[in-house]
Amino acid sequence: MIHKDFFRLGPAVKAVVIFSVFIMLALAIPELKTPINASGVLAAASVFYSILLGFYIAAAMTNLSRLKTLVAVETGALIAVYNIVKMALPERLDSTRDAIDDYLIKRFDYEVHNYDEPTTAEFFAIFNVLKGANPKSAGETAALQYIAEGEYYVSQARRETTIVGARIVTPVSWFVLSVLSLVIIVCLFVMQTSSLTSHLITALLSASAISALFILDDVDGNRFGEDQFAINTYQDVFHAMGELAYYPRRYIEMGRYEPQEKEYRVGHGKDVTIVKHPNHRK
Amino acid sequence: MAKKVLLIDDDPLIVRMYERIFSFANIDIKTSLMPTDGLAQASAIKPDLILLDIMMPDMDGLEVLRRLKGDDVTKAIPVIILTNLSDEARSKEAIKLGAASVMVKSDFSPKQVVEKVQAALGTTK
Secondary structure, rough: OOOOHHHOHHHHHHHHHHHHHHHHHHHHHOOOOOOHHHHHHHHHHHHHHHHHHHHHHHHHHHHHHEEEEEEEEHHHHHHHHHHHHHHHOOOHHHHHHHHHHHHHHHHHHOOOOOOOHHHHHHHHHHHHOOOOOOOOOHHHHHHHHHHHHHHHHHHHHHHHHHOOOOOOOOOHHHHHHHHHHHHHHHHHHOOOOHHHHHHHHHHHHHHHHHHHHHHHHHHOOOOOOOHHHHHHHHHHHHHHOOOOEEEEEHHHHHOOOOOEEEEEEEEEOOOOEEEEOOOOOO | OOEEEEOOOOOOOHHHHHHHHHHHHHHHHHOOOHHHHHHHHHHOOOOHHHHHHOOOOOOOHHHHHHHHHEEEEEEEOOOOEEOOOOOOOHHHHHHHHHHOOEEEHHHHOOHHHHHHHHHHHHHOO
């Protein structure tokens, strides 16, 4: 079994670890004599592997790009709502800021693809600012209309995150990809000679075949560039409201994110504490 | 007295948004998530204008329009079709059935929809 910490490593570190394993294997395994036509099998397996892998990486990347856009739509709208309330309805600013803060903290209790349903109540509470609002000028009317439109568009974006954030590589596809990569690796080891160059090429190609699967898993699991789109983008909202950044405790405990702020909040659910960073760089 | 508009649309988010936007524009907005309920409300409250979606469960918006125009109580009420479909054939059919106009949701911002409704009601500021 692969240790769970391995999955948290960056792609470059993962590739180095995988290469190290394969170079040791390549050096340890002697030249093999088999009756099969390894080059023919390698060619066939490589074609199927690259087609399937290419298809899934393209599809997963499209979904990930859309997910990033949706997160940007949501966070941008929340900042806009806060600023509009600040200008047009200052008496409702504190309650709006608290509602957005509560919503984002709850949102971090979930992943970027499954927070829609559990945070519905907190999300709509933000727009309580519209309840009973009685605009007294054209400017106030426009501001309130903008907030009402924001509620609709962000609701749609939240719904869509559930769809585009879901994994698309099925267990059967993972099985097929794993089998094909295994066939490729076995063929490479069967074809290697005793020269150091051959060992290096075998290890490099084998590591590439496996690394590509890890990249696919990262993209499909929305972990590719997660720091920026799923964590930092939301911090922009906290900063815009003059609040401390907030990070879910599990992100820090799992090593998924290392906060850089001098002071920030950490928590899970309602249990939120303020942390002072011992080695802040900002 | 504020003009009355009835919105018949099965999407609760759309309904929620327009309820708010129309109320800010001083228009008395009534809503219905179900076509059958919408028909009943149209007869009961006799709105000044009806906004009608096409894609709805149980009954197609065009069928709702046909029934509205076939009923003496509601046939004179102007109906604006507000739809996600940019299907020209359906738009032509809606106009043929008596719709005042057809608006594709993606082509108009909610603010523009309100302005269009205000223009139709003759309440443009």
